[in-house]
């Protein structure tokens with residue numbers, strides 16, 4: 001059963017989905033892919049090569065050339081890269097280019113987290129969650145992470161998350177959405193341990209119901 005288990009965890013920035021996805025993967029002994037890192041990798045290469053992020057075809061060529069080692073770059077979590085990732089992710093050609101990559105990774109079982117995993121990448125996943133939290137709680141979490149590495153104001157982080165939420169939810173291809181067939185997990189008032197426990201309960205419930 002575990003061999004072919006695929007689990008989709010979607011949600012906005014700093015909702016806790018990454019930590020939840022990692023822990024669920026470890027619980028079920030599955031591989032985990034943070035798909036945001038793929039878009040962040042494309043964004044980092046776009047920045048390195050001085051490509052206009054609005055040039056969809058040029059950005060898609062970068063996406064076509066993406067290799068797994070890009071995930072090792074240590075600048076992927078920089079504040080500016082998150083925003084640039086959200087801009088390049090809006091191009092349909094870029095999403096198409098990264099689609100097969102993600103599906104190949106999921107073959108044989110995996111946990112993927114992102115924005116469109118349960119809706120587009122793995123619509124037949126065995127379990128699907130949409131993890132969210134109130135915007136100020138998410139901004140405070142992300143600010144704590146970022147301010148350990150760079151000097152950044154809380155307001156800058158809040159504005160950037162708001163902008164990203166809007167762009168990710170309003171784009172025409174594969175927008176971030178809480179789909180009807182997906183359990184909602186609001187982590188606003190939860191510790192990470194509580195959120196992981198609740199996520200596991202929901203995933204196990206969905207697997208049993210299938």
Ligand code: DC
Nearest residue numbers: 013035036039085086089114115116
């Ligand atoms: O999860 P993250 O914050 O690292 O993602 C960075 C950006 O990448 C996000 O703002 C939108 C984009 N993204 C996407 O469009 N689809 C995904 N499955 C994952 C991320």
